[in-house]
Amino acid sequence: MAVRPILHYPDPRLREPGKTVTDFGPELQELVSDMAETMYAAPGVGLAATQIGVDQRVFIVDTATGDDEPSDLRVFVNPEIVELNGEILFNEGCLSFPGATEEIERAERVKVKAQNEKGEAFELEADGLLAVAIQHENDHLDGKLMIDKLGVLRRRYLHRAMIKRR
Numbered sequence: 001m002a003v004r005p006i007l008h009y010p011d012p013r014l015r016e017p018g019k020t021v022t023d024f025g026p027e028l029q030e031l032v033s034d035m036a037e038t039m040y041a042a043p044g045v046g047l048a049a050t051q052i053g054v055d056q057r058v059f060i061v062d063t064a065t066g067d068d069e070p071s072d073l074r075v076f077v078n079p080e081i082v083e084l085n086g087e088i089l090f091n092e093g094c095l096s097f098p099g100a101t102e103e104i105e106r107a108e109r110v111k112v113k114a115q116n117e118k119g120e121a122f123e124l125e126a127d128g129l130l131a132v133a134i135q136h137e138n139d140h141l142d143g144k145l146m147i148d149k150l151g152v153l154r155r156r157y158l159h160r161a162m163i164k165r166r
Contacts, residue, residue, distance in 0.1 A: 001030075001037045004052040006095050009145065009162045014096055018050050018057040018141040021077050024119035028058070032075055032117045035060050044095045046133040048140030051096050059137035063129045074124075076114040079138055083111035083125075090132045094146050098165065100158055104149050106135050 039047040048059040064072040086108030109127045
């Protein structure tokens with residue numbers, strides 16, 4: 001296991017969509033393990049492979065936020081959001097936008113189909129933080145970033161703040 005460097009906006013690799021995973025062998029297992037270690041070290045509640053420069057459709061989420069809560073690490077390979085319901089405004093952060101948080105409009109509930117790290121298919125319905133995290137990380141796999149969901153003025157402000165931070 002290793003902590004990998006996280007790409008920061010405006011790195012152009014964040015805009016590249018992930019490719020479908022077809023090999024569920026040891027390389028994928030190592031990737032998932034490294035992603036978990038990287039996410040926990042950051043710390044964050046989600047991480048997409050594209051955020052560490054790996055162009056595969058893989059993301060992980062762990063929404064256990066309290067120190068007394070056990071880990072709830074979930075692995076999503078080749079995810080597809082099949083249903084979105086309701087609306088929620090959520091104050092989101094992103095490991096690729098260090099220090100920034102923005103109010104983002106998301107669906108309140110989602111249904112996602114994916115595979116786990118072993119290639120086993122599953123379907124999950126989620127709401128709250130888990131639903132938001134799934135949408136956020138899935139966007140990364142499509143080359144979309146939270147800045148894209150902002151109005152023009154907020155987008156300019158965040159862009160300048162990230163450039164200045166570099």
